[in-house]
Amino acid sequence: MAAATGKARTALDETSKTGEFKRTDAGFRNQIAPGTRFEPEAGRYHLYVSLACPWACRCLAVLHMKGLTDAIGVSVTHPTWQRTRPEDPADEHTGWVFRAPGDAPLSSATGFGAFPCTGCVPDSINGATTVRQLYDMANDTTGKYSVPVLWDKKEKTIVNNESSEIIRMFNTAFNDVAKNPGLDLYPEALRAAIDDLNAWTYPAINNGVYRCGFATSQAAYEAAFEELFSALDRVEGILSRQRYLAGEVLTEADVRLFQTLIRFDEVYVVYFKTNKRFLREYPNIAGYVRELYQESGMKPAVDMYHIKTHYFTSHPKLNYYAVVPRGGEAWWEQPHDRAAKFPAAGKL
Numbered sequence: 488m489a490a491a492t493g494k495a496r497t498a499l500d501e502t503s504k505t506g507e508f509k510r511t512d513a514g515f516r517n518q519i520a521p522g523t524r525f526e527p528e529a530g531r532y533h534l535y536v537s538l539a540c541p542w543a544c545r546c547l548a549v550l551h552m553k554g555l556t557d558a559i560g561v562s563v564t565h566p567t568w569q570r571t572r573p574e575d576p577a578d579e580h581t582g583w584v585f586r587a588p589g590d591a592p593l594s595s596a597t598g599f600g601a602f603p604c605t606g607c608v609p610d611s612i613n614g615a616t617t618v619r620q621l622y623d624m625a626n627d628t629t630g631k632y633s634v635p636v637l638w639d640k641k642e643k644t645i646v647n648n649e650s651s652e653i654i655r656m657f658n659t660a661f662n663d664v665a666k667n668p669g670l671d672l673y674p675e676a677l678r679a680a681i682d683d684l685n686a687w688t689y690p691a692i693n694n695g696v697y698r699c700g701f702a703t704s705q706a707a708y709e710a711a712f713e714e715l716f717s718a719l720d721r722v723e724g725i726l727s728r729q730r731y732l733a734g735e736v737l738t739e740a741d742v743r744l745f746q747t748l749i750r751f752d753e754v755y756v757v758y759f760k761t762n763k764r765f766l767r768e769y770p771n772i773a774g775y776v777r778e779l780y781q782e783s784g785m786k787p788a789v790d791m792y793h794i795k796t797h798y799f800t801s802h803p804k805l806n807y808y809a810v811v812p813r814g815g816e817a818w819w820e821q822p823h824d825r826a827a828k829f830p831a832a833g834k835l
């Protein structure tokens with residue numbers, strides 16, 4: 488892949504000639520495993536996230552669920568994308584930046600609004616002010632400055648920036664230092680079922696909402712929209728018969744799906760035009776989202792201020808004036824009936 492200049496663009500993901508959104512593959516794919524270059528060690532690795540990003544929040548969710556917060560540090564970006572090389576007028580890239588909570592609020596790159604730095608955690612490891620600088624330090628050749636970034640403090644480089652791989656490493660590689668080593672989100676007996684679920688939930692739902700929102704033709708949007716709502720009907724059917732996607736225990740398939748579902752009514756219905764139905768209108772999906780938010784340990788990886796602020800203030804082509812819709816009540820905090828409906832949950 489050619490080295491990218493970062494000029495005249497906001498992000499590297501592209502659309503095809505027929506208007507379909509194409510997500511660029513992550514470039515750093517090393518594994519942390521005993522006896523390899525990247526040994527699992529407490530204090531050696533650092534996770535850079537945005538609390539808005541569903542992919543990064545998968546990783547943050549698993550980090551919390553496994554009890555790895557003492558072993559792996561975390562930095563949190565500001566939700567609103569900024570020019571990453573403002574000193575170079577020819578470089579129009581916008582992306583993630585770091586701020587401290589007390590810093591002055593940021594406006595959108597188009598100059599509108601004032602969005603506080605609440606919940607931001609600066610980069611105490613490298614002193615970077617942008618995620619792009621981390622990629623520069625790691626000699627990146629892809630030109631996509633995405634989160635999550637799993638950083639190795641020892642070699643001063645990016646280990647991995649693909650969330651589906653990072654969550655698997657967090658699930659198994661750090662069990663010697665994890666406070667919750669017994670939690671297995673990818674158990675042997677359910678691996679085939681989880682792989683099958685991921686194979687359709689990723690394109691149709693996780694990436695499907697983006698395929699709706701960033702389509703640049705009516706045909707591409709409608710195809711993604713149909714696929715998305717068929718898949719949601721399928722999820723609703725599964726969750727009417729069992730407590731979780733792969734059966735009666737929570738697995739990585741649930742962690743992955745949840746991060747999209749929790750953003751759906753607040754962001755995607757409006758912003759990405761996924762407006763056939765609100766998720767809270769599906770009785771089983773709504774109960775499942777409530778349970779996962781309230782009881783699975785994922786709550787520290789949900790921040791609705793960061794989620795809404797990021798999407799509505801970071802893409803000038805979709806929302807130039809960066810006005811953020813108010814939304815309604817926090818339906819995900821309401822009681823649910825999942826335990827009463829599926830009392831056998833917890834057994835493989």
Ligand SMILES: N[C@@H](CCC(=O)N[C@@H](CS)C(=O)NCC(=O)O)C(=O)O
Pocket residue numbers: 497498499500512513539540541542543582631632633634635648649650651
């Ligand atoms: N394959 C990656 C996708 C990560 C990704 O696309 N993250 C978005 C935020 S939701 C990003 O950082 N985009 C920045 C950009 O495209 O410049 C993963 O799952 O980890």
